[in-house]
Amino acid sequence: MRFARRGTRAILAALALPLILLILWWVLTADSESYYLPPLSEILAAVDDVWLRSDRLSVDVLPSLLRLFAGFLLAVVMGVALGVAIGSSRRLRAFCEPVLEFLRAIPPPVLVPVLMLVAGIGDTMKVLVIVSGCVWPILLNTVEGVRAVDEVLVETARCYGLRGPARLWHLVIRSASPQIVAGLRQGLSIGIILMVISEMFAASNGLGFSIIQFQRTFAVTEMWTGILLLGLLGFLLATLMRLFERRALNWYFGLRQAQRGGSR
């Protein structure tokens, strides 16, 4: 009973600010005559026409999501694999670190023309742009996580014959998982930004492409609907990420609480 009430209160608390902002937006733009700032009521009314009653969900939103998904997944595989390798070997780390710092400092959008030369202007290029940004936080966080594996745990694993893939999974990756997940979270938000940016160049469909199209054709109301949709998408993906984190790192939150001397 008390738990349920606390749940309701948490949901209300989470929704309060978005609601206040929407109401403010609604009220402040209600009599707006500005061409660039149409009333929110108009924008919301247009959502239905622009996104739901057209084929934009399947023609634009779905391809964008698929590219984001592919890029993110590729970045996760590369980032975790390389991160485990680099984190496990001091020599490899000394060898790679300067180059990693250099590559990480390059903003992915400037790579778009270069990637176009290599990968053309199709989906491959867009996925690569997403990978080129997502991979860094995942890689660097994995390296740090792997480096921080507890010495006693390493010796325990050695004593009990934990080797090869079992050691990698049960000791190294699980132990680094809090940092890896932090990297995933950062990587995902960068991925969403790059998904849009990659569609600003030489694209023929996509959520980012649509928004740019609306801008260029002065379809301001439509443009605003796209921006709202993009925000909503980011929020949804972040929520999914948090659910995943709760599941995967349940032990970690419990352990930290126990170490702080709190009761669960």
Added chain:
Amino acid sequence: MSIMTQTQNQTDTRTEVLLDVRAVRKVYEGHGRSVEAVRDLTFAVARGELVCVVGPSGAGKTTLLKCIAGLLAPTDGEVVLEGAAVDGPPPGMAVVFQEYGRSLFPWMTVRKNVELPLKQKKLPKARRAELVHQALEAVGLSDVQSAYPWQLSGGMQQRVAIARAIAYEPHILLMDEPFAAVDAQTRADLEDLVRSLWHRLGVTTLFVTHDIDEAVYLGQRVLVLSASPTVVLDDIAVDLPDERDQLTTRSSTRFAELRAQVFAQIQRAKKHRAGADHA
């Protein structure tokens, strides 16, 4: 055969040497200076024995234990277990570390922690379940199998580590100051647990501690180490009755005598070191 039904005959096992530590020396090199942690350690442990190693703090006890466990290569000398020189963690050995909070996998439940080494041994599932169940029952933790280690008290966590070690069915069990970080009452319980497990399973046990009382109470033999650089100062046979309990054993005259004997050696070791430091 169940691990719980093994029995041992302590009188005729003294002859067969299980662990042979031969002239082990360990020098740590680094940053332009070398530190001799262990100078010359030679001793043997017979199959089925329970031997305690006691020494002042900083006596290179952990170094010695790591050399025996194959985690650290000695600079000179060798460790021979069951006739084979140790050059990596041997398969028939289980180790219980002092830092129970750091030697259990926090992302695994108690049961999974105990079971993981058995999976590495490629034991069939039914056998694993049997061993896990028996081991947890033996340490009195049958009812917390699906808890996580961090949900348990320190003493219980160390029981899980002990259960993991005995489920592994080792030929030798190494314990590195396992009860140094638990409170006194839990410690007494865990000491009795070690004695009773040793009785029931007959597993050869090398128990490292800095606590003189603990060494005398637990061991059949007590090896007294000097301060670093370490040598064996004395090898004392503990002729207390085999059935021991915290109250009568610890208050017996013989216990006091043995304790005093070990204590005198340790004091001598400390004084010796102080002298060496001044020289």
